[in-house]
Amino acid sequence: MVRMSAEERRESVIRAAVTEFARAGYQGTSTEAIARRVGVSQPYLFRLFPNKEAIFLAASERCLSDTRRVFEEASDGLTGEEALAAMGAAYQRLIADDPDKLLMQMQMYVAVAAAEAAGDHAFGERVRAGWVALWDAVHAPLGADVGETTTFLAYGMLINVLVSMGFPPGHRLWSGLHGPASTCPEGE
Template identity: 50%
Template sequence: MGPRMSAAERREMAVEAAVAEFARGGYDGTSTAAIAERVGVSQPYMFRLFPTKRALFLAAIDRCFVDIEDLLREAAGGHRGKAATAEMAEAYRRILKEDPHLLRFQLQIYAAAVGDEEIGRIGHARWARLWRLVADVSGAEPAEVTRFMSVGMLVNVLTAFQVPYVPGTALPESLRDWAEGLRGADPDAVDTGGDR
């Protein structure tokens, strides 16, 4: 039998489990029982760690943004300008492929924010913080930071819909070629290469 975990360690596990479970089922479709089971604790113990499901969801939102911020800061690695944004973009594309929970949970946050003022305010503040981080770390001008953030959102959509693309300066041409290749195709007949 291993050493007993502290409440702080269990909280960390609960937040990680919450990100994965909320990513799959969204706020309404996820039970605290499922999260507790994933952590290996009872549901009453889960409520000792987080008093409500909403508190756990908000903690998961915070973790999601902190993880993205940490990823971008580390990826920039002291580079400035285009070198920094290129490294951050590559790290973000890579993590979307390696950790599908990250993208799924981001999409759940956006969906929840549409009808929830508190989550909308949190998202508003965290996006501002993310924008400032990219600006501060890269030293890029506002137009470049806005382009970086915009392309990041586009990459979310491309990844979610399994659209093949070539990153970087070839992105517009890559998307044009892909879209032209599907001109007139029946959307139900398009093979995305993913599981159905």
């Protein structure tokens, strides 16, 4: 049996945390469930991360950085409409291939809102920093056009909501998403 390094275990914990938090949210996920998914003890989990919040933040940062990387790779060498279409198609593949990333995004927004309401602004600052990096990754290939960037991300958020809520392809709410920025599910 090959032993994993602490860094490899840490990566395993982040992947497991994305899955667990995506499905049950911050409040509904126990560190025991994450440890069980990875195959480690809870005490070992806390040697890798100081607390549940740190695990959630690492999972959030991973989700945002993976999405940012998908946009950067898709738009590499492209600008304008070509970049827009490539990033839209890449996002469609991402949410189809790894729905936990989409659900983790939705859980991040809920967790940040709850933390802000409770007066914990540091939690939201870290997640917002990841979102700013995501914005920047989209903004540059779209010609640094604020309107284009806003429209692309607004469409993405609508898609996130429709997919998260289970609206099937062909439902009338998808009808406004056709066109170059569209990342509608296949069959639309």
